[in-house]
Amino acid sequence: MSPGPATPPFTGPATFTLEPWTSNAGGLARSAAVSLYIAAASTLLACTVGFAAAAYILAMPRAGRLVAAVSAATIPIPHLIGAGAVGLLLSDAGFLARILGMPDGGFPTFVGGPFWSAVIFEYAWKESAFVALVIVGSLARSVGGLCVSLYIAAASTLLACTVGFAAAAYILAMPRAGRLVAAVSAATIPIPHLIGAGAVGLLLSDAGFLARILGMPDGGFPTFVGGPFWSAVIFEYAWKESAFVALVIVGSLARSVGGLCDAAATLGAAPLQRITHVVLPLALPALAVSGLIVFVYTLGSYEVPWLLGRISPEALPVRAVRLFGSIDLDSRPQAMATALVSVMAGAVAIIGGLILLRRLRGLR
Amino acid sequence: MSSRLELKTISHRYSDAKEDVLKDISLTVEASRSVALLGASGSGKSTLLRVAAGLENPAAGKVLVDGEDLAGTPPDRRGIALVFQNPLLFPHLNVVDNVAFSARMAGFSRRRARRQALEYLDLVQLQDFAHRHPWQLSGGQEQRVSLARALARQPRLLLLDEPFSSLDSRLREDMYNLVSLIREQLEPTIVMVTHDRREASVLADSIAVLDTGRILQHGPVPQLHYRPDSLAVSRILGGLNEIPGEVTGGIHSSALGRIKVQDTVDDGAAYLVIRQETVNLVSAGTGVVDGSIASIKSMGAHTLVTLTIDNGSTAKPAVRISAEVVGAPDLSIGELVGVDFEKSAAWAVNS
Numbered sequence: 058m059s060p061g062p063a064t065p066p067f068t069g070p071a072t073f074t075l076e077p078w079t080s081n082a083g084g085l086a087r088s089a090a091v092s093l094y095i096a097a098a099s100t101l102l103a104c105t106v107g108f109a110a111a112a113y114i115l116a117m118p119r120a121g122r123l124v125a126a127v128s129a130a131t132i133p134i135p136h137l138i139g140a141g142a143v144g145l146l147l148s149d150a151g152f153l154a155r156i157l158g159m160p161d162g163g164f165p166t167f168v169g170g171p172f173w174s175a176v177i178f179e180y181a182w183k184e185s186a187f188v189a190l191v192i193v194g195s196l197a198r199s200v201g202g203l204c205v206s207l208y209i210a211a212a213s214t215l216l217a218c219t220v221g222f223a224a225a226a227y228i229l230a231m232p233r234a235g236r237l238v239a240a241v242s243a244a245t246i247p248i249p250h251l252i253g254a255g256a257v258g259l260l261l262s263d264a265g266f267l268a269r270i271l272g273m274p275d276g277g278f279p280t281f282v283g284g285p286f287w288s289a290v291i292f293e294y295a296w297k298e299s300a301f302v303a304l305v306i307v308g309s310l311a312r313s314v315g316g317l318c319d320a321a322a323t324l325g326a327a328p329l330q331r332i333t334h335v336v337l338p339l340a341l342p343a344l345a346v347s348g349l350i351v352f353v354y355t356l357g358s359y360e361v362p363w364l365l366g367r368i369s370p371e372a373l374p375v376r377a378v379r380l381f382g383s384i385d386l387d388s389r390p391q392a393m394a395t396a397l398v399s400v401m402a403g404a405v406a407i408i409g410g411l412i413l414l415r416r417l418r419g420l421r
Numbered sequence: 422m423s424s425r426l427e428l429k430t431i432s433h434r435y436s437d438a439k440e441d442v443l444k445d446i447s448l449t450v451e452a453s454r455s456v457a458l459l460g461a462s463g464s465g466k467s468t469l470l471r472v473a474a475g476l477e478n479p480a481a482g483k484v485l486v487d488g489e490d491l492a493g494t495p496p497d498r499r500g501i502a503l504v505f506q507n508p509l510l511f512p513h514l515n516v517v518d519n520v521a522f523s524a525r526m527a528g529f530s531r532r533r534a535r536r537q538a539l540e541y542l543d544l545v546q547l548q549d550f551a552h553r554h555p556w557q558l559s560g561g562q563e564q565r566v567s568l569a570r571a572l573a574r575q576p577r578l579l580l581l582d583e584p585f586s587s588l589d590s591r592l593r594e595d596m597y598n599l600v601s602l603i604r605e606q607l608e609p610t611i612v613m614v615t616h617d618r619r620e621a622s623v624l625a626d627s628i629a630v631l632d633t634g635r636i637l638q639h640g641p642v643p644q645l646h647y648r649p650d651s652l653a654v655s656r657i658l659g660g661l662n663e664i665p666g667e668v669t670g671g672i673h674s675s676a677l678g679r680i681k682v683q684d685t686v687d688d689g690a691a692y693l694v695i696r697q698e699t700v701n702l703v704s705a706g707t708g709v710v711d712g713s714i715a716s717i718k719s720m721g722a723h724t725l726v727t728l729t730i731d732n733g734s735t736a737k738p739a740v741r742i743s744a745e746v747v748g749a750p751d752l753s754i755g756e757l758v759g760v761d762f763e764k765s766a767a768w769a770v771n772s
Contacts, residue, residue, distance in 0.1 A: 096498075136554050148647050186576060187527075187699070229772050233436075268475050271697075314503065316507060316509050317509055317511060319476050319496075319503075319505075320503070320509040320511075321511075321522070321526075322475075322476065322496040322500060323474050323475075323476070323496050323497075323499075323502050323503040323571075323574075324502065324523040324526065324570065324571070325497050325498075325499075325526045325527055325574060326497055326522070326523075326526045327495075327526070328495075330497075330526050333525070334522075334525075335511060338511075338513040339512070339513060386651045
């Protein structure tokens with residue numbers, strides 16, 4: 058298209074022209090690139106700093122309050138005021154340059170410099186506070202529940218695997234006496250967790266069966282049910298799941314381990330050495346699989362922490378169920394977020410477990 | 422690595438069994454000697470090894486090694502290594518760590534245990550396989566590693582429980598050569614269990630024949646073959662010829678005629694046992710007796726020819742005698758041939 062005679066803009070009939078785009082395309086592209094660079098660098102820095110601040114606020118409830126307060130106070134400050142403050146701080150004749158004794162050219166060119174450092178710093182500072190408070194606001198309750206759920210799941214899994222492995226070793230080593238343990242383990246598995254939790258509650262509560270037998274019904278008995286360490290919850294899971302772990306290990310080793318232990322014995326391995334050098338390494342894949350199943354199940358299980366745990370903080374599944382059942386429909390998104398956190402934690406555990414299993418693949 | 426083993430009046434019964442699997446067994450194995458326990462499945466030979474190794478506690482009797490009673494000594498402290506029918510290599514350890522297992526259990530450092538293990542792998546010619554895993558080995562290689570692992574224990578006694586039974590014939594020959602080499606170099610005392618009489622004859626200085634939990638006879642390999650104590654021993658050693666007859670004053674009378682036998686046999690009904698390998702086929706009328714050919718069975722390089730001897734009576738069943746001859750003789754069913762054997766080596770057992 059050939060350029061026509063020059064006409065003043067916005068006069069005469071409407072015409073289509075690319076001249077405003079093409080006449081200074083290079084400048085336009087440079088501006089776009091600079092803006093994208095500033096936006097990307099500021100976002101990256103703001104998210105990094107914001108996440109670190111949020112983690113600190115969540116992890117350190119007391120000291121974190123100051124960080125939260127500073128962050129909250131930062132948000133209402135207009136960017137223009139912020140930019141002015143940053144300029145006064147970072148310009149080559151600014152506050153920082155004077156403090157550092159470099160007012161005459163030795164100070165880096167943050168303001169108006171080639172890397173737009175002062176601009177990025179201003180955005181990162183202001184927006185990191187926003188990012189931190191959003192993260193804290195969305196996770197403040199779920200993180201408490203997640204920590205509780207992870208603690209219960211990890212402790213229960215560890216205890217279940219330890220007891221389950223010991224039971225499996227006993228069943229395998231003592232074919233006769235082990236039958237009773239195997240029968241008790243097999244009988245334990247079909248009992249629903251809700252019934253198990255009820256039984257454990259009757260056994261371990263401060264007015265329960267054990268407290269009465271020991272003659273400590275009036276406060277002397279430790280707070281297992283509803284106590285700070287979730288002992289009754291962990292005990293119930295460990296009891297039930299250890300039977301599962303034991304039977305999985307016995308099933309995977311029953312055929313081979315007897316002969317291998319005999320061989321180890323004639324090679325000079327004492328009974329404990331046979332367990333640590335033969336049975337345990339051979340049981341590791343089954344132990345890892347069953348432990349992973351126990352962990353993920355325990356993480357997402359609802360009844361036991363609901364019945365035997367504390368009211369606050371709530372385990373993730375308990376919170377999710379309560380929020381889903383709430384008459385306040387606004388609770389539904391929170392319930393979904395809580396459930397999602399639980400799913401994500403389970404997914405991370407499964408991925409980690411599968412990586413571990415790949416490393417154990419050699420133990421066939 | 423060489424100790425004397427004495428088993429004294431060993432009896433044993435499994436908890437769910439109705440009768441003893443071992444009945445009053447006594448056996449002595451001198452240092453550096455090799456004894457084979459030969460018997461059919463269920464005769465109790467593997468149980469006897471497990472008792473010696475300490476894996477089973479006998480109901481009665483004693484296990485003595487160099488005169489020391491091992492009652493109450495657990496298997497890991499007996500200094501007796503057992504190689505099983507299944508190699509039973511630890512699947513979580515590679516070859517060198519399998520062989521180094523006993524040294525590690527004894528508290529040696531990993532480096533020293535592996536150095537020692539490599540020497541034993543060299544003995545079984547598997548040093549190049551040191552860093553492979555058990556599932557990367559063939560059956561023969563697995564059994565070699567199992568043998569090296571047992572030898573690395575430097576045991577007072579080496580027990581072999583049918584370790585070569587799952588190998589093909591060529592691998593088995595290789596293993597026989599290996600055991601012979603080990604016997605030359607280390608002179609271990611060996612007790613091996615087998616149901617293969619050829620294996621027992623190749624690897625052992627003497628054979629103890631077990632049947633239903635009892636030792637029927639223990640003696641040098643030729644004695645077991647040519648001078649069995651009973652028909653059962655003769656049968657277990659693969660003897661086919663049992664000629665019925667009567668012994669009177671050291672003379673056995675049967676369809677084969679009157680033949681001088683050993684003086685120790687009692688007068689009365691007795692069977693003449695003649696190894697089929699010692700029977701020759703000759704022209705009719707030139708041997709001890711004539712017979713007509715009833716069957717011809719190829720055994721590879723040998724042929725088993727069975728003949729019917731006319732015993733002069735239609736009331737008694739016909740007497741049969743077998744001859745194992747070299748190659749494939751030009752004979753036909755029903756043909757009349759002579760049967761010949763060394764009369765001076767005739768052996769009878771009371772029925």
